[in-house]
Amino acid sequence: MISDFFEKLKRNFALNSSVTILNNKQVLIENCKNIVECNDILVRIISSNYEIEVWGVNLKISNYSSKTIAVNGEIQSVNVVKRGKNN
Amino acid sequence: MSIVETVSFKITGNSISKLLNKFLDLRIKCRNLIVSGNAVFGQTSIIDWKSVENICRELDMEIEIVEKKGLSLNLRWLWHRKGIILGFTVGLIMITLLSNIMLQVRFKGGNDETKQLLLNYMKDKNISYGCFMPSIDTFNLELEMLQEFDEISWIGIYKTGGTLNIDLIESYAKTENSQRRLPSDLIASHDGKIVKVEVFGGALLTTVGSGVHKGQVLVSGKVQLSDTETKMYRSEGNIYAEYVETVSFNCNYEDERMVMLPDVEKRYFLKFYEIDLPLTFSKKIKGQYKTKDKINKLSFLGIDLPINVKSVEYTPYNFDVVNYSKEEAEKEAYRLSKNYEDNLLKNCEILDKKESISHSENGIKLDVTYTVIKNIAVEKEILIK
Numbered sequence: 198m199i200s201d202f203f204e205k206l207k208r209n210f211a212l213n214s215s216v217t218i219l220n221n222k223q224v225l226i227e228n229c230k231n232i233v234e235c236n237d238i239l240v241r242i243i244s245s246n247y248e249i250e251v252w253g254v255n256l257k258i259s260n261y262s263s264k265t266i267a268v269n270g271e272i273q274s275v276n277v278v279k280r281g282k283n284n
Numbered sequence: 285m286s287i288v289e290t291v292s293f294k295i296t297g298n299s300i301s302k303l304l305n306k307f308l309d310l311r312i313k314c315r316n317l318i319v320s321g322n323a324v325f326g327q328t329s330i331i332d333w334k335s336v337e338n339i340c341r342e343l344d345m346e347i348e349i350v351e352k353k354g355l356s357l358n359l360r361w362l363w364h365r366k367g368i369i370l371g372f373t374v375g376l377i378m379i380t381l382l383s384n385i386m387l388q389v390r391f392k393g394g395n396d397e398t399k400q401l402l403l404n405y406m407k408d409k410n411i412s413y414g415c416f417m418p419s420i421d422t423f424n425l426e427l428e429m430l431q432e433f434d435e436i437s438w439i440g441i442y443k444t445g446g447t448l449n450i451d452l453i454e455s456y457a458k459t460e461n462s463q464r465r466l467p468s469d470l471i472a473s474h475d476g477k478i479v480k481v482e483v484f485g486g487a488l489l490t491t492v493g494s495g496v497h498k499g500q501v502l503v504s505g506k507v508q509l510s511d512t513e514t515k516m517y518r519s520e521g522n523i524y525a526e527y528v529e530t531v532s533f534n535c536n537y538e539d540e541r542m543v544m545l546p547d548v549e550k551r552y553f554l555k556f557y558e559i560d561l562p563l564t565f566s567k568k569i570k571g572q573y574k575t576k577d578k579i580n581k582l583s584f585l586g587i588d589l590p591i592n593v594k595s596v597e598y599t600p601y602n603f604d605v606v607n608y609s610k611e612e613a614e615k616e617a618y619r620l621s622k623n624y625e626d627n628l629l630k631n632c633e634i635l636d637k638k639e640s641i642s643h644s645e646n647g648i649k650l651d652v653t654y655t656v657i658k659n660i661a662v663e664k665e666i667l668i669k
């Protein structure tokens with residue numbers, strides 16, 4: 198019940214992290230908290246409740262606005278792993 | 285190429301993760317960030333560059349500029365050529381001004397008199413050469429002009445650049461056709477002796493060689509066709525008579541005359557369409573003066589340019605009392621008599637001219653007796669009871 202309420206709250210206040218994949222060229226991640234790792238094959242980012250891993254070749258990151266990161270390059274995979282106690 | 289200058293940088297150090305998170309937290313916009321070992325390569329705008337430097341200093345990382353790009357950087361050389369900037373700015377201002385001020389009024393249709401009337405009307409409404417074009421309300425101006433002038437039956441006003449175009453159709457006043465053919469006589473305007481007769485209508489009551497008095501009926505409109513029938517006509521014709529008239533011409537020894545002063549001043553103007561821009565800065569000319577304009581038209585390859593040089597000659601004058609000598613007064617009187625002959629007696633044949641001069645205390649009097657041949661027939665309506 199409470200978790201449902203928080204989910205609704207997050208959705209209404211746009212606190213959910215959003216991942217947009219454009220072909221295999223770009224991954225746009227909104228509501229980022231932290232960049233944990235960044236090199237030309239892996240970019241690991243922490244968002245609200247998830248850890249997002251972008252694997253690929255020649256990866257470059259760009260941040261155009263607050264808490265939004267675009268990962269450019271040849272994307273091979275995107276892993277979304279839930280963080281927190283229940284994980 | 286971006287308008288804002290961008291800086292490509294290389295940052296080396298151990299706290300790369302911290303650096304990237306700082307960028308994220310402080311909303312520093314970076315592009316193409318590549319992490320390779322202990323180095324981060326990327327691009328940022330010159331606006332965020334100071335913040336990037338501060339972060340690096342804070343995290344004890346080395347920063348190095350790899351390349352600078354941007355239109356503003358490419359145009360930096362212009363700063364040393366201020367003339368180009370000045371010329372460009374002046375040109376821009378000129379274009380803006382010239383495309384918004386009235387340079388000429390172009391009429392389509394209408395005669396010169398109507399055009400001048402409309403120009404004067406617009407001048408009263410503060411619409412003249414050099415005024416601000418967007419402030420002209422053409423719709424209302426059209427309506428006002430149509431109401432004001434009976435000479436116009438239709439008017440269309442529109443703007444093209446610095447030109448105000450006025451299309452107009454005049455309402456031609458119908459000539460008053462004199463449909464009246466009231467019966468009339470021809471009477472004599474002077475006493476004289478008839479020398480020649482041309483009658484086109486009516487009955488001639490006199491003959492060539494006979495003398496007539498002023499007011500005498502020469503040709504009658506009342507024609508008796510038979511003993512019982514009388515018909516009224518409009519008399520038409522020319523009756524030439526020889527008569528004598530005396531005219532006096534006076535000239536006082538003291539007279540007030542316009543005297544042109546020798547201090548002629550010349551001013552030059554740059555005429556751009558209809559606007560006169562003064563080329564010389566000098567004091568305003570005071571007093572009364574006559575002006576004489578001369579426009580030197582400039583052309584290029586046979587095409588007249590809208591820019592001309594106009595010179596205006598200001599000749600001042602005042603009114604002075606002129607004292608004539610006896611001879612000068614006589615000369616002036618003869619000049620007046622000559623003017624009279626040239627203007628008022630131009631349709632007459634002067635047979636004889638007798639002159640007599642009399643002197644008085646104030647001036648001279650020239651009496652000229654003319655013997656002339658002139659058409660003395662004047663039309664007079666017949667009033668029927």
